[in-house]
Amino acid sequence: xxxxxxxxxxxxxxALGREAKSLKxxxxxxxxxxxxxxxxxxxxxxYEVEGEILDRFKGIEFNTADYPSSGGYDFKFSxxxxxxxxxxxxxxxVYVKEILWEIDAYVNLDGATVTLxxxxxxxxxxxxIDNPDIGWEIESEIKEVIRDILxxxxxLLKALGTGITVEQNYWGLG
Numbered sequence: 001x002x003x004x005x006x007x008x009x010x011x012x013x014x015a016l017g018r019e020a021k022s023l024k025x026x027x028x029x030x031x032x033x034x035x036x037x038x039x040x041x042x043x044x045x046x047y048e049v050e051g052e053i054l055d056r057f058k059g060i061e062f063n064t065a066d067y068p069s070s071g072g073y074d075f076k077f078s079x080x081x082x083x084x085x086x087x088x089x090x091x092x093x094v095y096v097k098e099i100l101w102e103i104d105a106y107v108n109l110d111g112a113t114v115t116l117x118x119x120x121x122x123x124x125x126x127x128x129i130d131n132p133d134i135g136w137e138i139e140s141e142i143k144e145v146i147r148d149i150l151x152x153x154x155x156l157l158k159a160l161g162t163g164i165t166v167e168q169n170y171w172g173l174g
Contacts, residue, residue, distance in 0.1 A: 016160060029098060053154045054157075055082055099163065
């Protein structure tokens with residue numbers, strides 16, 4: 001990428017970083033491409049930046065207690081692997097390349113709890129996951145909490161509209 005364009009894309013990244021904390025929604029790449037007139041090469045650079053950010057999270061233990069937005073969940077987790085897959089997405093009658101980041105997370109069940117919204121009762125996280133009536137919802141919300149924490153740690157991920165899927169594994173006695 002020529003030097004002037006690299007300077008420009010870095011200014012875009014800095015501007016997005018400043019705006020990220022006040023964003024109420026997660027934009028998609030197509031909106032960013034239109035708003036900043038980004039080339040395909042610049043979008044590839046944004047994906048490279050996303051990958052570098054996510055790679056920095058590997059091996060760090062996160063604790064939901066440190067994040068007020070964790071919605072009644074109390075557990076620790078760490079990211080063990082980050083991979084990506086490329087797909088073509090139809091955006092306004094045009095196919096655009098999109099990278100989806102796949103995060104492998106280990107959730108520590110030792111002492112982990114969840115306060116159930118429906119009853120207000122605190123339950124061991126493993127018991128809630130194992131419950132045939134609500135387990136699927138609990139697992140889905142765990143993924144959402146992990147995504148939210150990663151975006152809180154790097155608001156630029158939110159501003160870039162980074163697509164993140166989470167595959168969680170569990171360890172500990174619960």
